[in-house]
Amino acid sequence: MESLSVTEPVLLILLSLADRPRHGYAILQDVQDMSDSRVVLSTGTLYGALRRLLDAAWIERVEEQDTPRGRQSYRLTARGRRNLQLEVSRLKHLTRVATLRVARKEM
């Protein structure tokens, strides 16, 4: 993982951008949908995370002509996608270990 801690909101933002570019409000809604309304981002939290992701070059702005500021879209970079895959692998491993441990405890 490269110099950025992947908190749950950050992970959800990255997942939101994994399939296609989205603008800020679409990310907010998608994060809420993905987490069954458990994670509801404020605009402050969203743009704080987007700023960090831009700085780390995990995401980039989609350059479009005549796009109003509110419809500015973001997409994953190759680095962001690689780190997202690493995080997903880490979570898979954690889930596997947790499943084994819980099953062992129940036996």
Next chain:
Amino acid sequence: MFTVYRFLLYLYPPAYRSEFGEEMLAVFRAAQTEAWKNDTLVRSRFCAREIKGLVVGALSEHVRTIAGYDRTPVFFSRRIAMRSEFRFPKVTVTLMTIILAGVVLAIEKATAIQASVPDSYQHVGPIQPAHFTFLPTMLVIMGGACLAGTIGWAILFALHRSGLHRLAEFDPASHQGSGGRTHA
């Protein structure tokens, strides 16, 4: 609310505001339109969440600007908690009410006991009213904290870990052009 939001954006550093301010306003307006279709409770939660997000976000940005790197305070980190936001447990209100009632009852009981015991009762003696000790206690705590801070800083200074030595050796000419943000 929109005016309040616009005003609160001034908490952010100017560079951040010029880069994201307009975009944040547009997204906030869209989110507010959606939230305003619901009842008062949802609206209130929305407002509280947005204000908290702005204040915490602005604080983080200022810390980053001052320190030169991301240093999100530990208590804002969700790495361990994996929770989207702090949720105030509803049962806490009930517990606090019970505790308050207990304190009030204890005060009433103590007053009754004080009134029932004669001043000349030899086993107890006169019960004096409690003196107000909050201010002296706070002064002692603050004095202790200042002393501990001074000692800590002195130790760091003695170990060359306070940053002052590095600051004295800092040569601005050799660091020109090494900073700057990465824009993708």
